[in-house]
Amino acid sequence: MFTILYTISLVLALIGIFGMISQKNLIKILISLNILETGVNLFLVTAGWSAEAKVPIITGKLGLPAAVNFVDPLPQALVLTSIVIGLGITAVALALILRYYRKTGSLTLEPSEFQAGGER
Amino acid sequence: MSNPRISRYIFSLILTVLLGYAVFAALGTQGGTLRFGPHSPASRISGAMIEKNIEGARPNLTAKNHTGPSNVNFAPGSKGLENGAANIVSSIVADYRSFDTFGEVLVLFAAVTGFMLLLPDKKGKNKGVTSEAPNFVLAKAAPIVFAFAMITGVYISFNGHLTPGGGFAGGAVIATGILILVLSGNEFNSQLLSLTETIAGLLFLAVGAAGLVLKGNFLQNVIPTGVLGYIFSSGIVLALNLIIGLKVGAELGSLILAGGKKEI
Incomplete structure (x- = not known):
């Protein structure tokens, strides 16, 4: 299970990298960036995960010693920060994409007719 | 090829x-x-954070059987903890690493400011976003959903130290309510959002300065931590969760308001 989770998170991150390299549509590049973020966040959460451990919230139903019964809360706190920063990046990137669209009239990263020496 | x-x-x-x-x-x-x-959780876990025992002070537990500082059996009702939040992630985010959270809030503020600056002006030819008139169901249901979203957002912020959630999640829910208002063609007071954001940011700084003045460290806990599991417990975590919820909700709401204008 652990290996599966690690593999899934890394494969998600690689899918994001592949999309960022191969796509030319700016929205698709942004979606790929978000997929990459999701993969990295899942990787970090998996680093503190354990099958036999509980959610790190102290409730009345805990019977075992607390210190060995919780998953590691530190990666989860870091991932919270990471999600918020990903949100900020997405917002700024969308504003930049809007500006690009207003300037060029298209969302693809094609060489425009103003640039000499473009492929097409 | x-x-x-x-x-x-x-x-x-x-x-x-x-x-x-x-x-x-x-x-x-x-x-x-x-x-x-697979690994044993004990080898990786940040035990000092779980025991709420970073500074070395022994917690004065009222739980039934505790054998030592490394084998503390926490239960609702424990008193005198260094940090009284039942949600350990929340206690890390809003107390032990609240300076990180302060920087995170600043990053979000910078992102929203950059979004506002980068938004294209209204003089351009292309109308990027074409919005249709909202249909009957959306127009009539939007105020009701808005009210429930506001209540849920404040609830999630208020219970961030007891249940999953916290300031950021609550602020996102509040912003969702504003998004529904914008989608249904209603107006929202952006001045109110700016004022809320400013006041929440200043309150965050005030909480940090109180720790600096009274205890000697920026953002150190100055409020009594109370009893674990109660709603008014955990000192600075509850205050910061509420402040962060208001600030994030106002920031994301103003972002949605700016991005959702029909003139874009």
Whole structure:
């Protein structure tokens, strides 16, 4: 299970990298960036995960010693920060994409007719 | 192979596979065996944070059977903890690493400011967002959903130290309510949002300055931590969760208001 989770998170991150390299549509590049973020966040959460451990919230139903019964809360706190920063990046990137669209009239990263020496 | 799209895809695939091989090789093997795998939580867990015992003070527990500082059996009702939040993630985010959270809030503020600055002006020819008139169901249901979203957002912020959630999640829910208002064609007072954001930011700084003045460290806990599991417990965590909820909700709401204007 652990290996599966690690593999899934890394494969998600690689899918994001592949999309960022191969796509030319700016929205698709942004979606790929978000997929990459999701993969990295899942990787970090998996680093503190354990099958036999509980959610790190102290409730009345805990019977075992607390210190060995919780998953590691530190990666989860870091991932919270990471999600918020990903949100900020997405917002700024969308504003930049809007500006690009207003300037060029298209969302693809094609060489425009103003640039000499473009492929097409 | 003459098609540039196909060659681009093949090049990207080769590059991604190489990168993936490098990542898996670096993470996965140590002497030919998998390095990651099942582990015991005790070997990795940040035990001092779980025990709420960072500064070395022994908690005065009223729980039934506790055998020592490394084997503390926490239960609702424990008093005198260094940090009284039942949600350990929340206690890390809003107390032990609240300076990080302060920087995180600043990052979000900078992102919203950059979004406002980068938004294209209204003089342009293209109307990027075409919005239709909202239909009957959306127009009539939006105020009701808005009210429930506001209540849920404040609830999630208020219970961030007891249940999953916290300031950021609550603020996101509040912003969702504003999004529904914008989608249904209603107006929202953006001045109110700016005022809320400013006041919440100043309150965050005030809480930090109170820790600096009274205890000697920025953002140190100055409020009594109370009894674990109660709503008014955990000192600074509750205050900061409420402040962060208001600030994030106002920031994301003003972002949605700016981005959702019909003139874009």
